[in-house]
Amino acid sequence: MDATLQDLFRRLEQLNTIGTALSHERNIARLLENILLAAKAITQADGGTLYRTTDDGRHLRFEIVRTDSLQIAFGGTTGEPISALFPDLPLFGDDGAPNNSLVAAYSAIHAETVNIADAYAAAGFDFSGTRKFDQKTGYRSQSFLTVPLKNHENEVIGVLQLINARDDDGSVRAFSDADRRLAESLASQAAVALTNRLLITQLETLFESFIDLINTAIDEKSPYTGGHCQRVPVLTMMLAEAVNDTTEGPLAGFTMSDKDRYELKIAGLLHDCGKVTTPVHVVDKATKLQTLFDRIHLVDTRFEVVRRDAEIAMLKAIAAGEPRDAAEARYAATLRQIDDDRDFLRRCNIGGEAMRAEDQARVRQIATAYAWAGPDGLRADFLSADEVENLTIRAGTLTAAEREIINYHIVATIKMLEALPWPKHLKNVPEYAGGHHERMDGKGYPRGLTREQMSVQARVMGIADIFEALTAKDRPYKPPMKLSEALGILRKFAEGGHIDPDLFEVFVRQRVYLRYAERFLDVGQIDEVGG
Known part of the structure; x- marks a missing residue:
């Protein structure tokens, strides 16, 4: 078996290994980076760029840029920002005409692979930006292999561009037909892996958004x-x-x-x-008597009625001939007891770490201490059984139920x-x-x-x-x-x-x-x- 055939088999095995690795990668930035690095390795390219089409389908966005000989690495897992240095490439002009002058744009628009042996001698494409880059860095961009990434619906979702294929001695050469076929095969596998990962990411985002929706509903409650x-x-x-x-x-x-x-x-x-x-x-029960409102205000109203009844009783006693001083003194003592009991129940309503047994007993005593007629005119306990249960909660504000x-x-x-x-x-x-x-x-x-x-x-x-x-x-x-x-x-x-x-x-x-x-x-x- 000659060296060329051995090299081809080696690169095919490498391609299979790469395809398996790409299918298992969960991180999109790392996946994009691995796609470009794999393409560079399999074609022996010195540099390369991976673009993705923007959501509106009108631009190519730089995702990863690598040039080994210049030690350039942007995007991916490097942490080096890329958008400020490399603006999006327009796929169409302001008049809607396709931007066929840029080789990456051409490849995306026409879904075709473009193999150029020497950018400086190529006709039909605008490599002025490449020449400026070379002039600034001292680099010599020569051979270009530009491959579209197409998903399962045959839509172009990105472009893989490789620069300067190298022989074993380091000299730059044109990309061969074998390089092109391998790069296209890798691009196909990469597009599937990327599309699957993006789909999974979208489903995960949708799922997490649905969870946020549930939590927002709880927040609103x-x-x-x-x-x-x-x-x-x-x-x-x-x-x-x-x-x-x-x-x-x-x-x-x-x-x-x-x-x-x-x-x-x-x-x-x-x-x-x-x-x-x-x-x-x-969930929101902040006090012991709270339901849709804090029922302590109903208890306050009852105390006001009891105060009124005490005042009426005093006036009746005076009218019946009881000495005013005695009647007023009894009335004042009743008011003091009413105010003390009301303030006590208000404190009990707040809740706390632990309520004393004697305080629970006092709540039960107050429940029957005052004469009280309900709406039907019949005598009723001053505090209902439910109110007593709530006001005697030992800790916190919640009943057992x-x-x-x-x-x-x-x-x-x-x-x-x-x-x-x-x-x-x-x-x-x-x-x-x-x-x-x-x-x-x-x-x-x-x-x-x-x-x-x-x-x-x-x-x-x-x-x-x-x-x-x-x-x-x-x-x-x-x-x-x-x-x-x-x-x-x-x-x-x-x-x-x-x-x-x-x-x-x-x-x-x-x-x-x-x-x-x-x-x-x-x-x-x-x-x-x-x-």
Whole structure:
């Protein structure tokens, strides 16, 4: 077998390897870069440019520029900006006529490969820009191979332009027919890979936009908890990356691929999607008597009626012959008791960490302490049974029934997510999102899972969910908590079997809490944290 045939077989094998590699690349910038680098390698070109057609189909946009001998590298993964240096190439003039003077534009417009042995001797194309570049850099642009990238619908989605094919001794030569065929084959594979990647990216963007739509609906329902749906995914990924970077201890074996990261990101965004089913008046319940409005004002009205009745009773007593001083003194004492009871109920209505048993008993005593006639004229308790139940809530502002309604959101989340036909790379989303209210000791909800039954990702999300709720500054029922307080509570949770102690140790050691705080908390919340 002669050297030329061996070289052709070698390059064909290289082409097959490149095609496989392109089909697996998820990052579009890296994919574009790999396409150009592969084309340069397979044709032994010194330089090259990859263009993509703009959305309006009227321009070619520079994506990647490489020239090895000049050490030029723009676009792709280099981080070097390209748009400011290389403006878009127009495919059509102002009059709508095709721009056939530029070889890259010609290739895109006519979907044809153009092979030029020497740009300085070529007729029919405008290489003035090339000559200016050569004059400025001392380069000599000679051979050009320009290949259109066509998708499955035979539409041109880009152009691959290669410059200065080189022999083994480094001398510049024209691109051969074998170079052209290989470049066209690569361009075909590259176009398929790029089109597939763009389609997948568009579907992912659409899917994430739909998730944002759900979270926006939750935001619109409740301005107090809407931000939670945005912050928990961020904190989840922060902690997951910290665990991924851990090289020692029980979590040293945990690693994430790009697919794993995307799966966890989606789970984080959807972790509370079931809240679309939660009634707004329960989510936003800022006081114990709040429903669609705060019913403490109804209680205030009753107190005003009781005050009026006390005044009428005093005047009747005086009219009946009771000494004025005695009647007025009794009236004044009644008013003081009314005002004291009213202020007490107002304080109870606010809610807090823990209500004393004696305060609960006083609420029940007030409920029957005053004579009160309902709308039907019959005597009724001053406070209804429902009002007593709410005003004697031990902690917070929710009754047991309302907590069940709130807790149901995770059941709804699991039902919604398990009903979706998840692709293989997202199959764990329901488990990750549905486990953030479980506990390590099996006392969580809704399934009572233990630590061993949960993935690391679900346990990570559990910590993120709690820490965000503790430090949130937009809740109507509590002031924002300082870092030291929140970490103190989390530490107790770790010691008490609520959250994963190993993950909490990473959370603290890697200062994940501080990086999150610097992004989302008020300056006044960021205090000194002890060891």
